[in-house]
Amino acid sequence: MLDVKELRAGYGDIEIVHGISLKVLDNQIVAIVGANGAGKSTFIKALMGMIPVKKGTVTFDGQDITSLDTNKICDHGITLIPEGRQLFPQMTVEENLDIGACTPTTRKDRDRKKEEMFELLPRLRERAKQMAGTLSGGEQQMVATARALMSSPKLLVMDEPSWGLAPILVTELFQTIETVRSEGTAVLIIEQNVATTLSIADWGYVFENGNVTMEGAGSELLCDEGLKKAFLGI
């Protein structure tokens, strides 16, 4: 479904991502792991059209979406939960969700999707009228997740969703991710919780200095000695 070929991107003249190829197949959970500064978020930003793609192509469901405006990429059915959540702090939880489905096509389903999100994450119903900026970190993550799901994406991209969450909430988060997948949405996830992520991932990529140094089935990567040393501390 998502097919990235030899993608190069960076900031200004500095190239950070040096030709990364990556695939996500229908209904898969695909993980990206790598040290801080490896270029994971930069790769995602280029994929989502938030920074220009210098070289390479991004194909989604057979269509070339390289360097489209971000909102156009979203129209194709990819949404992102960005690093640090990026909510609209002075808008209510409900308004944040509304913005998640604000194009002419997605808006028709808005009320139904909102109800669905309140079922999936009941905490949000209680907080519906509260300003998003005043929520706890865990609640903010729920809003970010729900907002990204409001448009019924085919692919959900998550950049470090567990950042700043208590262990119990991380467990809940991973349950949510599996629910999302079981309902037919593919997931591309960047995570620091390498072990947990690889254990639910169908496929994983290891990024190092803007390159893919290793890829394989989640369970295989989990057993890899080099990776264990680098990330799992065992």
Place this chain on the structure above:
Amino acid sequence: MLDSVLLALIYGILQGGAYGAIALGLSVIFGVTRVTNFAHGAMLMLSTFLYYELFTRFGIDPYIGILLVTPVLYLLGMATQKFLITPLLKKERGTTQDPASLLLITLGLGYAISNLFMMIYGSDYKTIPTAASRSYLTVEIGDFLFTTQWSRVIAFLAAFIIGFALWFIINKTELGKKIRAVSQNRDAAAICGVDVYKTYAVAFGLGIAAVAVAGACLSEYYFVQPQVGTLFGTKSFLIVVLGGLGSIPGAILGGLIFGIVESVGAQFITSSASSMLTFILFMIMLFIRPSGLLGKGGKV
């Protein structure tokens, strides 16, 4: 003495309302797009000339002319964003800092408009002798007598009407939801499917439409002249910083304070010195409260 100060206070409040009405659009544009529109005054001036032409050629009162001029200026605002500012923003996408070229482009546009009007109309001061400019409101309480043109009273009220309209659009409509989202976090709005550049264009259009309404009220009592724009543009900028960038009530409050300081100040010192007072006020504000009186960090 007391009477003259009281009179100055009332005049100041009325003029302050007009300042606020003019500044509102500038504030909204900044709050959404982060662009300081240095062509704001020039666009105000442009609108007053359109009202002037409508009046002298067709006898259309500026208050009625609003119906024609505002849509035109809305489109002009949209076009400014779409054809001048957005291309620059796109070019700078993926670099960290906002380009200085943004600032220069609106400044350049402002000069271009002013000079164009100077070429066409020269520097003569024109007035539009409308009904409202020739009818007077008189208030008499005992010895105290206050009289002013109705058009000034209307300009004062316009601040609240324009302010309410903008507030309503931004806070109570679907379009406003998008405008607020873009204002609060442009990248996040884009990943939600909001067309950020289109929203910028709409916000810019709204801001300029607002100044066109203010322009009608102004032209009902003030000169129509190419350099008028610069004067009000500069004041609007100071007012918006004073009241809080992006804040709608802030623009009105800032305008009122400005009007009062200018007018009451002129009772004690010369009027040019009193307009310097407003600059001093502005600078003090920058030091003690850079976000302005009612600012929310530059967001609408």
